[in-house]
Amino acid sequence: MMMAGKKRCQCCGRMFVPDRRVGARQRACSAACRKIRKGESNKRFRGKNPGYWRGRYDMVKAWRKEHPDYQREWRQRRKEQRMKLSAGEIQAEMFSKALDAVQENVLVLREIQAEMPFQLADIAGCFAVSPCRSA
Ligand SMILES: [Zn+2]
DSSP states (O other): OOOTTOEEOTTTOOEEOOOTTTGGGOOOSSHHHHHHHHHHHHHHHHHHSTTTTTTOHHHHHHHHHHOTTHHHHHHHHHHHHHHTSOHHHHHHHHHHHHHHHHHHHHHHHHHHHHHHHHHHHHHHHHHHTOGGGOO
């Protein structure tokens, strides 16, 4: 039986509870899976639109020369918008980021844990043929 509100991650296939702020739009269980999905999406886009990014920097460079203060002002506006967030919203944001970081670390730890038996076998193999133990 499927639990209410749970979804299957489109990247790793595990079940997860979507962040309530994202809801039905969330497709990946963690930041790591989201990053993988985004990479695949970018790859598809590049495949469908070869040369999309070529020759654009000259246009961007010219535009930036005409609008020298744009980025500084954009950063300032963004900073001010973030200052408007309530303490609760900032905490929720920080908690969400911390949770993502923990999930990423868990993935890395699981990979390390999965590798350990093989490395132990390698080490055991090294000792088995060690010249020090032949005497
Ligand atoms: Zn996943």
